[in-house]
Amino acid sequence: DGGITQSPKYLFRKEGQNVTLSCEQNLNHDAMYWYRQDPGQGLRLIYYSQIVNDFQKGDIAEGYSVSREKKESFPLTVTSAQKNPTAFYLCAVGHRALSGANVLTFGAGSRLTVL
Amino acid sequence: GQQLNQSPQSMFIQEGEDVSMNCTSSSIFNTWLWYKQDPGEGPVLLIALYKAGELTSNGRLTAQFGITRKDSFLNISASIPSDVGIYFCAGQLVGTYKYIFGTGTRLKVLA
Numbered sequence: 001d002g003g004i005t006q007s008p009k010y011l012f013r014k015e016g017q018n019v020t021l022s023c024e025q026n027l028n029h030d031a032m033y034w035y036r037q038d039p040g041q042g043l044r045l046i047y048y049s050q051i052v053n054d055f056q057k058g059d060i061a062e063g064y065s066v067s068r069e070k071k072e073s074f075p076l077t078v079t080s081a082q083k084n085p086t087a088f089y090l091c092a093v094g095h096r097a098l099s100g101a102n103v104l105t106f107g108a109g110s111r112l113t114v115l
Numbered sequence: 116g117q118q119l120n121q122s123p124q125s126m127f128i129q130e131g132e133d134v135s136m137n138c139t140s141s142s143i144f145n146t147w148l149w150y151k152q153d154p155g156e157g158p159v160l161l162i163a164l165y166k167a168g169e170l171t172s173n174g175r176l177t178a179q180f181g182i183t184r185k186d187s188f189l190n191i192s193a194s195i196p197s198d199v200g201i202y203f204c205a206g207q208l209v210g211t212y213k214y215i216f217g218t219g220t221r222l223k224v225l226a
Contacts, residue, residue: 006157031212042119042203042216043158050212058213090157094212101165102146102207104214106157
């Protein structure tokens with residue numbers, strides 16, 4: 001929300017298929033993040049990027065890949081190597097708020113279900 | 116990896132009651148964030164804290180950044196039915212751009 005668009009909202013995929021989740025922002029911020037959320041759990045960091053053409057692995061990067069070719073876009077690919085891909089995926093933009101605190105603003109999320 | 120211990124995991128309260136939840140960690144953070152998440156939606160920022168000892172309010176919400184930079188609490192006063200949801204704390208690790216999240220507090224308000 002607030003300039004962060006995640007698509008699709010719901011996605012179904014068969015085992016063994018790769019799938020790419022889109023995250024686009026028009027907020028002109030440099031930092032972007034991907035988190036995974038499982039039922040009843042907190043958010044776990046997959047990848048993050050501070051600048052175009054650069055990104056770092058988070059705590060659970062195995063089975064995922066990202067690219068950051070444009071400032072506005074940070075797509076996440078869930079590969080067939082990810083053993084348990086069914087989850088709710090959240091994209092966020094990092095920026096400094098008026099108060100001075102560094103904050104994350106989230107998109108509405110994409111729910112991936114593997115059949 | 117680093118963890119944030121958030122408690123309680125869930126709570127049922129009567130409308131009008133005050134609510135308190137907290138997060139602790141063995142790591143030091145330079146920012147604490149509190150979010151509310153509704154089912155099937157992304158988390159929405161409630162309060163951001165970045166000074167040790169800082170106490171900040173946002174309407175009926177009050178949060179404090181612990182003096183040791185390792186903990187934070189969130190209070191909700193005079194709860195109403197729309198306060199129902201999951202509340203998450205998050206901390207930005209010192210010297211990094213990484214944010215670590217708590218496991219959430221599920222709040223249910225009984226009218």
